Amino acid sequence: MLFRLSDEPANVPAAVAAIQAETERLGFSMASEPKTGALLRVLAATKPAGRFLELGTGTGLATAWLLDGMDAEARLTSVDRDADVMQVAQQHLGHDPRVSFWLGDGEAFLEQEQAPFDLIFADAWAGKFNHLDRALDLVKPGGIYFIDDLLPQPNWPDDHPPKVERLVKELERRADFTMVKLDWASGLMALVRRRQQL
Ligand SMILES: C[S@@+](CC[C@H](N)C(=O)[O-])C[C@H]1O[C@@H](n2cnc3c(N)ncnc32)[C@H](O)[C@@H]1O
DSSP: OOOOOOOSOOSOOTTHHHHHHHHHHHTOOOOOOHHHHHHHHHHHHTSTTOEEEEEOOTTSHHHHHHHHHSOTTOEEEEEESOHHHHHHHHHHHTTOTTEEEEESOHHHHHHHOOSOEEEEEEOSSBTTTBSHHHHHHTEEEEEEEEEOOOSOOTTOOTTHHHHHHHHHHHHHTOTTEEEEEEOSTTOEEEEEEOSSOO
């Protein structure tokens, strides 16, 4: 019999089912999928005592996966300008002292932030389609910049595909990062800042 490797995530974090139910109740259609979360959890676990940033909390699905990979000393800031969706994340994850929620524009957050991060999950317009260079500047050497939704999604407006194409090309030009593109989940890209330019 041919062995088939299932890529469905195992050991889903406890909070995910309740957040998913609330996400559906709210009709929030931009939530991250479990495979993206599972990869983020693995990446989070590579950064003991790491400093993490999520741009675009939504209802907190990826937040839950990131927290599940982080150790006790690691810290995550999650940013969103929509109080209604962020409230779901706060309700289910706010008891965890490792996470802080920042309500406001991602652009403003990026402009005022000084200290670099071990991992940035850029899942909002800010830090992805605008303020990209600023977000990349805030990645530590050896740190990770991670994005999803690079494959066509049902909720994309007609003018979105060329923006995604431009973003991928722009990231590919960055000699100060090494990168991988994954035709998996919603379409993923992970970049790691090189310590030195080759
Ligand atoms: C794709 S969803 C985030 C999904 C979430 N990361 C998850 O794992 O389910 C994008 C979120 O970014 C927020 N957002 C979009 N542009 C923003 C901006 N410029 N500043 C802050 N939040 C923004 C939206 O309110 C929305 O909740």
